[in-house]
Each structure stands twice: as structure tokens, then as C-alpha cells.
Amino acid sequence: MRRARIVGTGFYVPPYLETNADLEAKLGEPLPESIEKKVGIRQRYLTGPDLSSADLGYEASRAAIADAGLTPADIDLVIVATDTPEYISPPTSAVIQGRLGAVNAGIFDLNASCAGFVAALDTAARMIGYGGQYNNVLVCGVYNMSKYADLTNSRVAAIFADGGGAVILQGAEGESGYLASRLYADGTQYDFLGIYGGGTKYPLTEEMIREKKHLLTFLKPLPPDRNIQMWPGLVAEAVARAGMTVAEIDHILFTQINRWVIEEVMAILQLPLNRTTCIMDRFGYTGSACIPMALHEALKAGRIRPGDRVVMVGSGVGLSVAVAVFQW
Template identity: 45%
Template structure:
């Protein structure tokens, strides 16, 4: 019997500490009009932060719990946890094992996927592959979590974007087609543009690197906008061609939630109306590795996605990585 991955439920967690753009106007008072320009460019008006004593796994936990509760499953029912993030609890061990422990998913294997904001579509496609090829894997919990705010220097300008959050999805084995397929592309020449460049093997953390701020996230060179403006449509067309459907047959599509104007431009390029997408960055900020599952959950909750819809997820992460996947909504 052919096995397919079916989306059973989703979950989402948004922390409680609200940081508005007015708050940031005070913080960045030394940069006149900075916040106004960033708001106009991104569409972001506020973001939400977790308590500073929390780690990424603490943010992932309630999203995972909600997804399991909506699926009517217990943590013990999970066979595999795949967690995507580039703001992990530790360099090692994996954040997924910490989540497994906190969740009580005692029967689950785990691993992390670390391709920044492309992590969730990558993890979703990976989970579908495990389900399709391993009869023992019946239930997979896929989680995206983001806490880059805690890895950002206090007056780092890119801190405007970062909100904390987590999204989760439960995938189960089914005999009817659910998961359709995935696609990926990358541009490694941009790996030095934006990242955390001290604290691992390239440059182990030292007193000097900490004092110089190299253990926090930095944008060293600006990413050209066309990376997403051209890359997202190209990847979507690649996915559609490889999976045998047309762009017109996409019922709903969700992109990395960093800049609303980019999504509008890409939707026009693809010939799709804005009614076929959903954005959350306006009120939730840029939640990186978590933004796609959070937007997916919110769109489902608002009944923008319905049973039978062909849904596409397109993620773009620093490095850069880009990944997409498609599935039918059960």
C-alpha cells in the first residue's frame, strides 16, 4: 500500500510581551526616521517577545502541545520530532531533543533542521519522506521556532524585525494523497551577508569576539531584494512543474513573513490574487523559522484554507536557502 503524509492539525504560540513600533522609536531615537522607514518597507507594526529567561524550546513547547491536542493525540503517540530553527537552545545538543524531553514524547526520535526561514518547508517535506518510506513512522511532529531577538545586540538595527514565536504541525500516515512534493534551491555565495559568525568552528567564542559583538546576529552586507523577488517565483514554478500542477491550480500559498511588499510583488509575478495568500508580520513581527507554520495555522483558523485545497509553502532563509512544498488540505 502506498503511504502518504496527511496534515492532521496545526498549533501556534505567540508570546505575551508586546513591543510596538512606538517602543522602538524611543529605543532607536538616535536613528531619526529609522522606524518609520522600516515600518513602511516591511509592514511590521509590532512584535511579541518571550521572557528573557526562556529558551527556544520553551517557545516551541506550547505550539507542539496545541497541535497534539487538536489532533487528539498524546505526546507518547509521536514517532518522530523534526524541529527547524536557526536560534537553537544550544549549538549542540539539538533543540529537538530538549523539546522531546519537555513534551514527554518518550517514544519519539528527533532531529533539527537548520536552514533558517526555509526550515519549515524543508522539515515538512522531510517528514513526508519518513512517513512514505518507513512503516514504523505513523506520526511526525514538525515544529518551527524562532528566538533571534535573544541573539541580537540591543541597538542592532535588524532587531526591528525580530519577534518570538513557534508553529507546529502533526503529520500522519494515510493511504490517500496528501503531501504532493517539495523543491529547493540555494545561493551559498551569500553566506557571509547575514548571520552569527562567532561561537562555532569558524571562530570559537572568545572574550574579544563577545566584546566586538560577533556572537550576536549581524547583517554585514545587504541582501539584494531580487533574491526573493525572483527566487520565490522561480522556486514556485519549479515545484509546480516537478509535481505536475499549474500555478492556477494553487489554492493557497504562504511565504516567509518578512516584507509584505515582497509578497505582493511575487503574487503579481505568479498571476495569483492576494486572496490566495495570508500575512501575519504586520501584527506579529518577523518570526523567522516559525513564520510559515504560524501563518499556516492562522490562515486555517480564519478558514482561509479549506478541505481539498492545494497549499504551497515557500520559505527563504539566510545563507541563502530556499525551500517549498505542496500538499492537499484534508
């Protein structure tokens, strides 16, 4: 059976490192204790004025292609998952494909907020499995939320960070590779949190910019236990579709928004904490990029080995959740 296997990974973070102490000095006030003790963030990397989303995605993609032992000309399709695009149009994938010199690749962007990377994995895996047209697919998650976050707000500035993560999916016969997925959404929650200025509903005006309505905006409080309530059931459904049980998961990666939430979910799933990887302590919250970044780290550290069954869970505003199951 033809399946999509992950054969290369890579990530990139910008050079500007900001620790919690640096941020406190910049803001002139202490951060809430929960940022480090509960959320788990100690530092973050930011793009500053010089780097854009395509810069992050290009560097991560270049690393993933090299890790797979391929050249840009070997890539058949470039999918970029982001809700912080280079432009409204053209797509960020066009910029990255052009910089890479991936002359044989088609392109498109996918926006499912911070569930986008896992949703893009699901999309790419199905395209590889159907028809044989696509064999090497680059899936890249990009997050440049510092360009949209109010960095004068201590709670916001402490959470959001920038980065890019990428994988190469390759078609191959055998039992390893993509096994199953579960996508979930509740579009009635579109007006909880988002970037509402700059689209067709609210085009940018000078007044909007003065009032910071073009930035990430919190309209309604997010339930603190929402992911704790959702993730275990969706994971159970996805692995059941793959013909396995939760206990058979060898490694599981979650959206890196809150270490305490991940620990609670692992307890509900009755999985030991050594079967997950957390990176928010060093990289902050990197949205669409955080799962490929964590995957790269887990692979290079030897926490994922051949034959392991790996689950990835992405969750973002909208509401959107995506779960994908792979066997290495």
C-alpha cells in the first residue's frame, strides 16, 4: 500500500532571543508567575523588523530538504500552513517555492490557524496516496505572530514567538507512514480570538491602526480547559481509525501553547510524560510551526525510532483541531 512517510525535518528560529528577564526589563514590570511555572515559557525568538514569514519558512524548508537528502528540484508540491502570511496575496508558498528554486513544484497555502500544519499533513498524505502524481511534498508551518501581537501587553508578549518548521513527505510502499486522522471544528467560535483587521470585513484604515484593531484581538475569553476537554477524545478517535489503542502510542506531540495543559492531557490518556516532547520553554509559542519544530527535536534526540506510532495534535482559533497518526 502506498503511504506518505516523513523522510526529512527542519526548523528555523530568528536570531533575536528574548528571555523573560529581557522582556521584564523592556516592559518595566514583572511577568505573571504563571508564564514560567504553568505555561512553561522561559524565552522566545522574535523576527524584529528585518525578517518576514517567508524568511522563516524558506530556512526551515531548506533544512528539511537537505535532511531528506533531496534537492529543491525533487519537490513536487509546496504547502505552507500559516495564519501570519507574507501577503494576503500572492500565497506565501509562492515566495518560498521561488526562493528554494523548487521549479517542479505546485503550491498552495492552508490556513486552519494553529491546527494548520497537522491539517496540511493530512492533505499532503492523501494527495501522495492518490494517483501517484505527487511523491515528494514539502509541508511547512510558519508563525510570525510578533508582527500582529501587542508587545506592550505583558501577557501577550510573553506567550507569542516566531519560527518555521518543515517536513518532507514521500510516497512509498509498505506499512510505515500516514495511518489516519481526525479533523474537528466549531466555526461558531470564530469571534473569540483572531486578527480581524485587514481583511474584506474590516479593511485597514488609519483609525483602526491607531486603535490597534489590526493586531491580534481577544474578543471573548477562551475556556482554560478547552483543550483538556477536547484532545483526549479526538486522539482516541484518530488512533481507533488507525486500528490501534491510545496505550499503543509511542510518542505524541501537541500544540505547544501550555505545558500544564499537555501534562493534564497526558494524565487523562494514561501515557507517561516521556512519550511527549515540549519545546515552549525555549521557543515560546510558535503556532503553526511548533509541531514540526517539536517533531524535529524528538527525532534528533532519538525519542522517536523506526516502528514507533506517533500522533500529532494541532489546535487553534476558529475553532480548529487536527490529529494525524503516523508509523515510523
